[in-house]
Amino acid sequence: MSKRIEVTDLNCYYGTFKAVEDVTMTIQPRSVTAFIGPSGCGKSTFLRTLNRMHEVIPGAHVEGDVLLDGHNLYGNGVDPVNVRRQVGMVFQRPNPFPTMSIKDNVLAGYRLNAQRMKAREADELLERSLRGANLWEEVKNRLDRPGSGLSGGQQQRLCIARAIAMQPEVLLMDEPCSALDPISTLAVEDLVQELKETYTIVIVTHNMQQAARVSDETAFFNIAGTGAPGKLVEMGPTEKIFSTPDVQATEDYITGRFG
Amino acid sequence: MATVTQSTQEVTPSPSPERPGGPGRPLRRLGDRVFSGLSTGSGVAILVILAAVAGFLLMQAFPALTTSPEVLQAQGYGPFLSWILPFAWGTVWASFWALLMAVPVSIGIALFISHYAPRRLAAGLGYVIDLLAAVPSVVFGLWGSIVLAPAVQPLYLWLNTYLGWIPFFAGQPSGTGRTLLTAAIVLAVMILPIITSLSREVFLQTPMLHEEAALALGATRWEMITMAVLPFARAGIISAVMLGLGRALGETMAVAMVLSGAAVVHFQILTSQNPNTIAAVIAQNFPEAYGLKTNQLIAGGLVLFVITLLVNAGARLIISRYKEFSGAN
Numbered sequence: 001m002s003k004r005i006e007v008t009d010l011n012c013y014y015g016t017f018k019a020v021e022d023v024t025m026t027i028q029p030r031s032v033t034a035f036i037g038p039s040g041c042g043k044s045t046f047l048r049t050l051n052r053m054h055e056v057i058p059g060a061h062v063e064g065d066v067l068l069d070g071h072n073l074y075g076n077g078v079d080p081v082n083v084r085r086q087v088g089m090v091f092q093r094p095n096p097f098p099t100m101s102i103k104d105n106v107l108a109g110y111r112l113n114a115q116r117m118k119a120r121e122a123d124e125l126l127e128r129s130l131r132g133a134n135l136w137e138e139v140k141n142r143l144d145r146p147g148s149g150l151s152g153g154q155q156q157r158l159c160i161a162r163a164i165a166m167q168p169e170v171l172l173m174d175e176p177c178s179a180l181d182p183i184s185t186l187a188v189e190d191l192v193q194e195l196k197e198t199y200t201i202v203i204v205t206h207n208m209q210q211a212a213r214v215s216d217e218t219a220f221f222n223i224a225g226t227g228a229p230g231k232l233v234e235m236g237p238t239e240k241i242f243s244t245p246d247v248q249a250t251e252d253y254i255t256g257r258f259g
Numbered sequence: 260m261a262t263v264t265q266s267t268q269e270v271t272p273s274p275s276p277e278r279p280g281g282p283g284r285p286l287r288r289l290g291d292r293v294f295s296g297l298s299t300g301s302g303v304a305i306l307v308i309l310a311a312v313a314g315f316l317l318m319q320a321f322p323a324l325t326t327s328p329e330v331l332q333a334q335g336y337g338p339f340l341s342w343i344l345p346f347a348w349g350t351v352w353a354s355f356w357a358l359l360m361a362v363p364v365s366i367g368i369a370l371f372i373s374h375y376a377p378r379r380l381a382a383g384l385g386y387v388i389d390l391l392a393a394v395p396s397v398v399f400g401l402w403g404s405i406v407l408a409p410a411v412q413p414l415y416l417w418l419n420t421y422l423g424w425i426p427f428f429a430g431q432p433s434g435t436g437r438t439l440l441t442a443a444i445v446l447a448v449m450i451l452p453i454i455t456s457l458s459r460e461v462f463l464q465t466p467m468l469h470e471e472a473a474l475a476l477g478a479t480r481w482e483m484i485t486m487a488v489l490p491f492a493r494a495g496i497i498s499a500v501m502l503g504l505g506r507a508l509g510e511t512m513a514v515a516m517v518l519s520g521a522a523v524v525h526f527q528i529l530t531s532q533n534p535n536t537i538a539a540v541i542a543q544n545f546p547e548a549y550g551l552k553t554n555q556l557i558a559g560g561l562v563l564f565v566i567t568l569l570v571n572a573g574a575r576l577i578i579s580r581y582k583e584f585s586g587a588n
Contacts (some may be wrong), residue, residue, distance in 0.1 A: 014370075020521065051475065053471065053474065053475055056471065056474055058378075063289075081477050081478070081479050082477065084474065084475055084477040085476075085477030088475070088476075089475040091468065091471065091472065091475075093468060095466075095469055095471070095472040096469040096472075097469060097473075097486060097487060097490070098469070098491070098584065099490035099491060099581075099584045100490070100491070100584070101584075108473075108476060109476035109477060110481055112476060112478055112486075146584050159472070162472075162476065164473075166476065166477070211529065221541060236507055
């Protein structure tokens with residue numbers, strides 16, 4: 001179920017503006033990879049290229065290859081819709097569909113496949129996904145209530161449940177805890193540790209302690225200045241990045257000596 | 260609303276006993292008082308106007324509703340209910356067909372502008388649609404009777420020949436094309452801009468967050484629209500349709516110029532015998548009316564008023580049923 005991602009010479013553009021330059025990296029399956037770096041360094045932009053969400057913005061495009069177990073996501077005739085069904089995504093702000101119940105939110109992605117699902121199968125998938133997101137016990141008595149009635153942390157776990165209900169190969173998380181309080185953050189971090197048994201997880205975070213706590217590998221992105229493209233500075237095992245990084249800029253960033 | 264309390268103006272934060280105006284009573288600035296007076300006044304004014312209109316209709320309609328059928332018969336009018344029924348039916352029936360045609364097209368155009376068209380084309384198209392709203396209804400009426408009616412008449416023959424087994428298309432089709440369906444088409448064109456503009460505004464309000472949520476689950480663009488955009492816009496679409504319907508129900512000139520209406524009640528929309536609408540009947544008869552006839556026409560206006568009220572109440576009911584899932588909480 002979980003797959004390796006190999007990125008070679010990837011450039012991301014917004015129109016003519018180059019936002020990310022020359023990224024080459026390998027993301028291991030069944031592990032957590034964290035992207036850290038200052039605001040505007042392109043880490044979220046780069047993350048969104050891994051499920052072809054980058055090109056949703058008008059004018060945005062990509063050069064280079066992203067291989068998911070050897071299959072190029074940007075190859076000829078590859079439908080971005082199919083890519084997104086394999087590579088799930090959790091956003092910075094919790095975004096359950098406000099017009100849907102908790103149950104419908106979890107099953108939303110699955111129903112897109114337009115398969116007729118038996119009620120029993122749907123209920124199983126619902127419970128499995130919500131348990132997978134550590135949310136089942138909290139919502140099992142109000143599955144038909146609107147998802148927007150939950151707390152922020154619960155909404156974010158609902159979004160995670162919605163993403164894993166699709167049984168994706170990879171789960172991308174774009175600063176999933178930045179809108180959450182510390183207790184909800186802990187709940188999501190614990191969940192990430194459980195999910196990496198099954199999925200390849202890539203997480204963007206501004207919180208370096210969080211990167212240190214949850215990830216196996218860390219990639220540090222940086223920009224030379226305003227208007228310059230973001231670059232991958234260094235990538236390696238999290239322990240090494242946070243103790244003896246190879247590049248001075250990485251050390252400056254993680255120790256808080258900046259600029 | 261910003262209200263400044265006494266305690267914030269004083270240096271001491273604790274409430275002092277000698278403060279004027281009594282304990283806990285907020286001091287209100289002049290600007291606040293003026294603005295609150297103005298806005299409250301406007302709110303009250305609309306209620307007063309509505310009450311005045313309703314009062315006028317009720318008072319003037321009273322004689323027509325209470326005069327005994329014998330007296331009416333003697334003056335050659337017949338009972339009120341049997342007089343108004345065909346016109347009420349014509350009003351509702353023509354508006355129904357107008358909505359049936361206008362709503363899907365409007366929502367389609369609005370979605371095209373908000374989610375499909377390139378930005379420059381979308382702006383131009385939006386402008387043209389708004390321009391359509393500025394065309395006077397007399398012009399639509401002329402166009403409907405002179406251009407549209409002869410143009411669609413062959414289509415009516417075709418509908419009658421091949422789909423005549425459907426009750427709407429049955430009967431002897433009109434030779435001129437000036438039928439209820441033609442009036443409905445004109446009405447549809449007239450209400451198209453308002454439904455389109457309002458729907459487009461609501462579609463554009465859909466949070467990017469929800470659209471991206473749908474796309475990230477592997478939704479195609481159309482699936483994204485059905486998952487995120489349309490449910491979010493439901494209340495707005497209903498409001499837009501109600502405004503359009505309000506215009507269709509009350510439209511006078513366009514219908515009066517296209518239809519040579521009669522007092523009939525039937526479902527057929529292609530024949531030369533068509534029920535007139537209330538608004539058109541009032542406009543056509545009012546100049547020569549006097550005495551009880553005037554009261555009768557005003558009573559007709561009252562019926563139109565009630566129909567509009569009922570339709571709007573129904574729409575509110577539908578919107579409030581989905582309140583919990585509207586995303587407003």
